[in-house]
Amino acid sequence: MERDFKPAMELVIAVYIRLSAEDGDLSDEKNESNSVVNQRAYIHQYIAQHPEFSGARILEFCDDGYSGTNMERPAVKRLLRQVRDRKINCIIVKDMSRFGRDYIVVGDYLEQIFPFLDVRFIAINDGYDSKDHKYGAAGLIDVSFRNVIYDLYSKELSEKVRSTKKQLAEKGYYLAPFAFFGYQKSPEDKHTLLVDEAAAATVRRIFDLFISGLSTHEIARKFNVEGVLTPLQTKRTQSVTRKWNCVDQDSNYWTSGTVRKILNDERYTGKAVYGKTMRKKVGSHDIKRVAESQWTVVDGAIPTIISKELFEAAKELSASSHSAPPKVSSRIFYRKVRCGHCRLAMTRMEGTNPYYICQTYRRKPDIGCPQDKMSEKELEQAVLASIRAMAQFLRKAEKARQRQSDKADRYNQRIEQKILAHENSIKMRQQEKMSAFENMVSGLCDEPEYKRRCKQCDEHIGRLEQKIRELQSEKRQLPDEKSPAESVLPYTNVRTLTRELVDLLIQHIYIYSDTSIEIVWKFQDEYKRLLAELKSKADTTNES
Template identity: 35%
Template sequence: MSKEYNIGIYIRLSMADEDTGYGSKAESDSIGNQRMLINRFLDNHLELSHCQRSEFADDGYTGTNFHRPQFTQMMEKVKRGEINLICVKDFSRFSRDYIETGNYLECTFPFMGVRFISINDGYDSDDYKGTTGGLEVVMRSIIYAAYSKDLSVKTTSAKIQMMKQGKYVGGYAPYGYVLHPTIRNKLAVDPEAADVIRRIFREALEGSNTSQIARSLNDDGIPTPGQYFKSKHPDKKKFSNMSEKISWETVMVYNILKNLVYTGTLVSRKMKSCGVGSKKRVVNEPIIVEGTHEAIISKEDFELAQKVIRGGGRNPTRKQHDYPLKGLVRCGNCKRAMTRRKNKAGIRYFQCIHSVNNGNTDCPVGRSFPEMDIEKVVFHALTQFLALAQKEAIQNREVGDLRKSAIKECADKIRTLQKQNEQHKASKLRLYEKYAAGSITKEAYIQQKAAADVKIAENDGAIQRSHERMKELDSETACSDEKLDAVCEQYADCKALTYELTHAFISAVYIYDLDNIEIVWKFKDFLTTSEGEAK
């Protein structure tokens, strides 16, 4: 009887392979044609034609890593046993990372009992049971990985060339513009948002500073760029977590007033990657092309508006200092980062300035929270956290030692009982030899044999119970958190609050008031009474 399969059809199309009419890839690489090819293959195989199918399609995701939503969803179903066969068009659709592909084919899928079929590569894992896919599979994967890197370089080069030609290569248009409906890689003015851009520049030219402009936009209920995008594209993930409350900030106004795109100029490639596959980006000499699209603001008005920007720009030579609470302190109301400032006396303090231009806010606008006071609260909470974590670590080690000791006792008992059973079986054999030789009567033989069988049965029961106990002990989740234990050991002797200490343990510090400070930990919260809250 053939095995019943639940089939996962996996389809992928990267941005470099797009086939929406502008790409150069063959039609067979489109989502629709991958689907048709796979379903036709399954329909033509009697063993698979009747099986239940689920489709997972990642449209616009690279194959060089596995950070893909539909792939992740498919693997979750594999882990739950809901899918036991995965079918793809070819290895490159599954992944272009030959090392990870090999790991899935040789370790993950065999362990989970999942059959894997790559149609165009003629690969079926059922043909390689007990072995790997061989050199052919490895070579194909290496070629796909090399092709992916080469494609990445060529795609980047093509985009740079397009930037130099004044073509827009971004995925979304900047605020004030939309992607041109008929001309690809060109921006067109969005009338509704463009009116807001003109208003901001007009108010700047009338002498208003960025704070005053932000306040007037909030008073008139003008949606922020993020909220405007969200209203126009509700199906997109970008800005999906943004608050519904309108709150223009000075930095938003500043960025608009500094953006040359509103003069019809494209500024591209201000940052560049350090290499194929690298996530690190460094500052790059930008590509600037004028007159690429319709301007919203004249160059003359743009230059005049720069005068309202405090200091004419930011100081690129200013040194960055890492202080203990850097990047952690947030407003308890709006959840956004608080600003660190210094008064004339040299005392550092934190303020929520995000809602300073919004008259309808619950944020503590204008209130100052001394850095020293917050640091005292945080350091006190950290010392408590460390003490409790270390105490639990000791308890966990003791529990772990007891568990190991119990497992060893079970193993020792099993070995002893197995040795006894061997002795009882040898005794039975000697009894039979005596009976066969006529040294003992049949009644004596039967009686002594029955006694030996009872002891063997008792030992077998005890062995079974010991095995079950060992299995139970093995299945228990480890009490200790190795990562937490390592961090606690590293900072056990800290006498003062440091940047490294706070960022090792804390995700955020929310300020509601000086007597109401919430600390969000990176690990299990050991502080009782008020979970994660130090008062």
């Protein structure tokens, strides 16, 4: 006799809510029930209407403004991490498209991952509850087709949004969420830009100083000494709180790159430019550049700050004062090396023996960065040695992890055997109840005797079920099958450093002096966790 769905642990429900970027763009047309507020109310109403969820602990995970075509969403990643840690045993969403639109990925979770982890999944609008499908979603044609439709709909919607934006751009509408430096959005029309006179004065001054003979380094240094507001800090004064991809979000610090970016921005002549980049595929965060011939350029679409003649003069001067940029393909540490003090990118100086140096002092003398040179050859040797040492450390940690996994697996097998024995005892007691009922019907015993035997069996079954729950809670969590740090394991004896290897393993390299560097690994969190585990194990050994 199969028992009803009864979690062996406290019922923890994960309420997952998602509002896509496309929904946000089309907020005037979309159904209100797709909003975050209404999704939340809708799911909580469903929970309240089902007594089986009474007393459950409810956790909420919300991705606001994320596409459902991939699983690289902050909230869904936190949710799945807690699922893997066995901290969640039920997930409820408005419909499957909220969880994901990639039908292959969603299918894997419904058919394999969630059933394996004993996680109940409910999609309210789709009428899907995994409790009713013992073997996952396999064989449910309507579910499979619905996921395919969601996936195709997402791609179609993305193309429609892109096409609509292109049409608006061709008409001169400004489509970016924020105005760029020198402008501000019109209060009456978010697609119209107005000149921000204070910032525009800075833009004009940059062009005038550059034409007069100052380099971008000298302009940045001058502005830093004078305390001129940077583009980012100008946005902060306009109550823009978004985080951009830069080192220090709060410092007012000009760089030659910031100055050069303004000098190269043709939009200051009144041209609206749209479509320089695009996502490689729907839902991806990877960006690819678009050929200039495919850009959408509309002349006179925004107010002019710089005349075309002045812009062309600055462009010509810039071209004559700079040689062709070196090929970056041969740079092993391309975009990796930063100053450990100001956290900004260090400059690679070409020559027979290339070296890195922080040039912040040239633009902001009071910042205190050292002027030590870091030889690229010496840096290569140090990084290569660090990779080998890291690989050897991780190999030891991996062996220790495997031993722990094997030990936990054997322990869990013993628990499973005890659970199986208890479950067999429960089945025997259930058969006793059935035999007692048959004896009562055939007259071999009276009703009071039948009830007495049933009560004894129920009490025994209750004790066994309690033991099963206790045994389930005693199970040891098995380590993840594959650690992110495993990508470095093959390099215990690597002799040659390549850019591909650096890109694979290293996030940043911070230089504090010619004898002090810090490597930030791409698996930094995993590395710290392994260190903590080994330290804990060493402390336990010492205590014993």
